[in-house]
Amino acid sequence: MLYFSKLRIISVIVFTVIFSYFAFSNFVKFDDKFFSKNINLGLDLQGGSYLLLEIDNRPVITQKLQAKIIELKRYFKEKEITLKNFSLKGDTILFETTDKDFENVKNILNDNESDVNTYYPTYKSHEFDVREDGNLFSLNYSRYGLVLLKNSSLDQAIEIVRRRVDEVGTNEPNILKRGNDRILVELPGLDDPNRIKSLLGKTANLTFQFISQNNEESFGTEKLSFEDGSRDAIVSKRIILSGDNLVDAKPSMNSQTNETVVSFSLDRVGAKKFGKATSTGVGKQLAIVLDGKIISAPTVREPIIGGSGQISGDFTFQSATDLALLLRSGALPAPLNIIEERTVGPDLGQDSIDAGILSLFIGFLLVILFMIYKYRAFGLIANLALVSNLFLLIGILTLFEATLTLPGIAGIILTVGMAVDANVLIFERIKEETKNEKNPIIAFDAGYTKSRTTILDANITTLIAAFILFFMGSGPVKGFSVTLGVGILTTLFSVYFIARLLTSLYVVKNKDKEQLL
Amino acid sequence: MRDISFNKFYRKFNILSLVLIVISLAFLIFKGLNYGVDFKGGTLIELRTTDKTNNISLIRDSFNQMNLGDVSVKKFGNETDFIVKFEKQNSNDPEFIKNIQNKLSSSIGDVDFRRVENVGPKVSSELLKSGIIAISLSLAAMLLYIWIRFEWQFSLGAILAIFHDVIITLGIFSIFSLEINLSIVAAVLTIVGYSMNDTVVIFDRVRENLRKYSDIKIFDLTNISINETLSRTIITSVTTLLALLSIYLFGGEILKGFSLAMILGVIFGTYSSIYIANPILVALNVSQRTIVKEEKD
Numbered sequence: 001m002l003y004f005s006k007l008r009i010i011s012v013i014v015f016t017v018i019f020s021y022f023a024f025s026n027f028v029k030f031d032d033k034f035f036s037k038n039i040n041l042g043l044d045l046q047g048g049s050y051l052l053l054e055i056d057n058r059p060v061i062t063q064k065l066q067a068k069i070i071e072l073k074r075y076f077k078e079k080e081i082t083l084k085n086f087s088l089k090g091d092t093i094l095f096e097t098t099d100k101d102f103e104n105v106k107n108i109l110n111d112n113e114s115d116v117n118t119y120y121p122t123y124k125s126h127e128f129d130v131r132e133d134g135n136l137f138s139l140n141y142s143r144y145g146l147v148l149l150k151n152s153s154l155d156q157a158i159e160i161v162r163r164r165v166d167e168v169g170t171n172e173p174n175i176l177k178r179g180n181d182r183i184l185v186e187l188p189g190l191d192d193p194n195r196i197k198s199l200l201g202k203t204a205n206l207t208f209q210f211i212s213q214n215n216e217e218s219f220g221t222e223k224l225s226f227e228d229g230s231r232d233a234i235v236s237k238r239i240i241l242s243g244d245n246l247v248d249a250k251p252s253m254n255s256q257t258n259e260t261v262v263s264f265s266l267d268r269v270g271a272k273k274f275g276k277a278t279s280t281g282v283g284k285q286l287a288i289v290l291d292g293k294i295i296s297a298p299t300v301r302e303p304i305i306g307g308s309g310q311i312s313g314d315f316t317f318q319s320a321t322d323l324a325l326l327l328r329s330g331a332l333p334a335p336l337n338i339i340e341e342r343t344v345g346p347d348l349g350q351d352s353i354d355a356g357i358l359s360l361f362i363g364f365l366l367v368i369l370f371m372i373y374k375y376r377a378f379g380l381i382a383n384l385a386l387v388s389n390l391f392l393l394i395g396i397l398t399l400f401e402a403t404l405t406l407p408g409i410a411g412i413i414l415t416v417g418m419a420v421d422a423n424v425l426i427f428e429r430i431k432e433e434t435k436n437e438k439n440p441i442i443a444f445d446a447g448y449t450k451s452r453t454t455i456l457d458a459n460i461t462t463l464i465a466a467f468i469l470f471f472m473g474s475g476p477v478k479g480f481s482v483t484l485g486v487g488i489l490t491t492l493f494s495v496y497f498i499a500r501l502l503t504s505l506y507v508v509k510n511k512d513k514e515q516l517l
Numbered sequence: 518m519r520d521i522s523f524n525k526f527y528r529k530f531n532i533l534s535l536v537l538i539v540i541s542l543a544f545l546i547f548k549g550l551n552y553g554v555d556f557k558g559g560t561l562i563e564l565r566t567t568d569k570t571n572n573i574s575l576i577r578d579s580f581n582q583m584n585l586g587d588v589s590v591k592k593f594g595n596e597t598d599f600i601v602k603f604e605k606q607n608s609n610d611p612e613f614i615k616n617i618q619n620k621l622s623s624s625i626g627d628v629d630f631r632r633v634e635n636v637g638p639k640v641s642s643e644l645l646k647s648g649i650i651a652i653s654l655s656l657a658a659m660l661l662y663i664w665i666r667f668e669w670q671f672s673l674g675a676i677l678a679i680f681h682d683v684i685i686t687l688g689i690f691s692i693f694s695l696e697i698n699l700s701i702v703a704a705v706l707t708i709v710g711y712s713m714n715d716t717v718v719i720f721d722r723v724r725e726n727l728r729k730y731s732d733i734k735i736f737d738l739t740n741i742s743i744n745e746t747l748s749r750t751i752i753t754s755v756t757t758l759l760a761l762l763s764i765y766l767f768g769g770e771i772l773k774g775f776s777l778a779m780i781l782g783v784i785f786g787t788y789s790s791i792y793i794a795n796p797i798l799v800a801l802n803v804s805q806r807t808i809v810k811e812e813k814d
Contacts, residue, residue: 044771052640054639194611194612194614194615197611198611198612201611337637338611338635338637339636339637339639339640340635340636340637340640341633341634341635341636342632342633342634342635343630343632343633343634344631344632345629345630345631345632347629347631348563348631348632351769352769352771355767355768355769355772356768356769358767358768359763359764359766359767359768359769359772360763362763362766362767363759363760363761363762363763363764366759366760366762366763367756367759367760370752370755370756370759371756374752406769406771406772407700407703407772407775409768410764410768410772410775410776413760413761413763413764413768414707414757414760414761414764414779416760417756417757417758417759417760417761418711418753418756418757418760420752420753420756421714421749421753421756421757424749424752424753424756425718425749428746428748428749428752432745453721454717454718454721454722457666457714457717457718457721458714458715458717458718459714460662461659461662461710461713461714461717462707462710462711462713462714463710464655464658464659464662464710465655465659465706465707465709465710466710468651468654468655468658468706469651469655469703469706472647472648472650472651472654473651473699473702473703474644474699475699476699476700477699477700477702477703480700480703481703484707
């Protein structure tokens, strides 16, 4: 039917006006909070950095397995069961039992109430898979045990990453988990990601260890090199103090040497440990080790009992600031690797916006002129529908604060090109119907009815493509799928409500004319 | 309504399409696609030089001295803009990009890095995999949709038409060594949607005409249907091409590959709805009974 009720006319107008208002709110500043929404610009348009980090969990796994060996030894010793020949081969813990204890050990390890091998009833899985070959036991992380471990190290890492990024003070960073070993960091407006990259690339494991008196590596010592690569030193493996005990760190100036240093303060436990170690170690060299490299190794002149100290070592003010930041934010549980980086400078982003708007404008103009040339008055109606379609599309994107990317702009332009399709289908159908039907109102009505399934079919196929792209695509491409998909919905609305309303008004008014279309 | 005998040329155009597909497949198999850093891994730098006398060979020479593996340098729009791609990606060295910029500044004067993309081997192979999955999934979804909506003969026709468009579009990318990146995957998916859209419009009309005319054979019936929908086919592809052409010409260098793929896809999609999808209905001997049988079920 070509008849539209008043209510329907009003709701179509109200709907269109509201969304057009949202569309305009991108360009005009409104005081009202509700109407001052903006489309988010993607990193490719506003400039910024996208970093994908992957945790290297291998050191964590090794660490946990070593701790597990100690735990197993202690646990079975208490039960007066002797295990021997403990070893760690790859990711497998190996040990042997005696014939007498074999069954006992096996039962304990496979017991669902087991203290040493936790059982997770919901996942029907122990933390470790246990296999035995004769008296030889081998323990591996089970699939679920590994997932649990990865999740917990990811949770820790993401917290540390957030602190480090916040400390640098970029605006509105976006930090998200990806899978169980990746972190996505989006830094809008950041032109030079080098500083953040170098901050995120460091584990920041700080330890204080005494330098050994011996010149040869022996049991309980390790050979570490200095940060600047100048020389090596033999260092005791015993850790006096680690970064965990730090409560604060900041760059400062040593008034005596005029050097830039990092001063730190310790918590109570740390202060106690540090005081004790420095009391017994007067005259020794204390190595300050960061991620396996010695920063400096000052000689202890007197016991340090105040719970604060300084780290010296060839710092510039910038590097001291960064080290202090790293120490304040804490150590990562495992090293992070940057496996993907995409950075767009702000001026390229602006160029892309300009080019996008220019091509949208020209594409729009070409389509509009072509439609008027082809359909005259009805071309005008289709164009009005197209204009409101564009407003609706941008309005909806604004309302939901969707992210607009460069391919997203391309999606809008493409929508402009394809949106006229539905009106063309209808108009062509009406032309055909007019041949056999003299009453224009009936012919127009038939044109709308008979083209409906085709229009639905045609739009659903594009919608399917947009959906799949939305779920499979990433970043900018996802933005394209959003505009393409929303564009189809607004197209259908503009065709069936706006254009149809205008068409019916026009036809009813001009029904006595010879040839309408 | 015009009256053009499209059906007279079914055979000729089918042979042409077959030849194009064979050529495309041969190129895809033996030459392969020119994958960008998204799918191959490596580093891409879009740079702008301040010194106008810099040219491609000068920039290539400076990059070659840095030991970055295979380096390719291309002009990118402006006189002063270049795209540099190389295999090495060392994202774990935070100073990697900075060092390159410093070395470059000392050899060719001040450079501005407008865009840097650095993709590791693991990510690039995942992106490639998910791209292939996305395209296959969309084909499967289209097949499912059309299988629900139409008889199987129509589904086969539509799907073969889509394959035709995708293979030839990718073939052209292979022949001219155009870069395949993430946005090309988006373009291919949109082509799939567009081609399907175009085919469905004609098929809807074929089915309608099968009901309307009980005595016309499918060979002529497809021709009637193509003609009846022809002006719509032309108008829609013209408006879509106008929009795409506008992106290609004014949308900036980054969207060039994307819009080119789409332009090719729209052209082949329009052609294939007429010359691939319809001849298949003829070959499968679709008749009035095909749809009557289906409706009785």
